[in-house]
Amino acid sequence: MYSKKTEIINKSGIHARPGSAFVREAKKFVSNITITKLDAEDNPVKSCSAKSLVLVMAMMLSKGTHIELSASGEDEQAAVDTLAALVDSGLNEL
Numbered sequence: 001m002y003s004k005k006t007e008i009i010n011k012s013g014i015h016a017r018p019g020s021a022f023v024r025e026a027k028k029f030v031s032n033i034t035i036t037k038l039d040a041e042d043n044p045v046k047s048c049s050a051k052s053l054v055l056v057m058a059m060m061l062s063k064g065t066h067i068e069l070s071a072s073g074e075d076e077q078a079a080v081d082t083l084a085a086l087v088d089s090g091l092n093e094l
Contacts, residue, residue, distance in 0.1 A: 002077045003070035005042065010090040013062035018091030019053055025086055026050040031073025033083065035059065038066040050083065 010018060026033050033050035037059050048055035050069065061067065067087070071079040086092075 001070055001072045002080050003068055004080050004084045005068045006084045006087050008061050008063055008065045010093040011063055018093055019056050021092050023053045029075050029079035031071040031076045031079045033071040033079050036068040038068055
């Protein structure tokens with residue numbers, strides 16, 4: 001398993017358009033990928049599959065939310081690094 005923490009930086013958080021971009025990218029990998037919402041102390045609050053737009057949207061990830069991306073499988077590091085870079089870039093909205 002490989003994981004990385006990051007923060008949602010785009011003004012509107014993860015809504016339909018950036019959520020679609022995130023899930024579309026996640027589905028390119030064969031690894032099981034999880035996105036976990038973290039509280040102020042970086043404790044896990046809620047997790048879901050990064051490959052489900054409905055579940056990702058239900059997480060209500062707003063600007064400033066800390067998340068952890070984790071994956072297990074043959075391309076786990078590439079999956080997490082790619083998705084973290086996408087989040088760090090503002091999910092194509094900055």
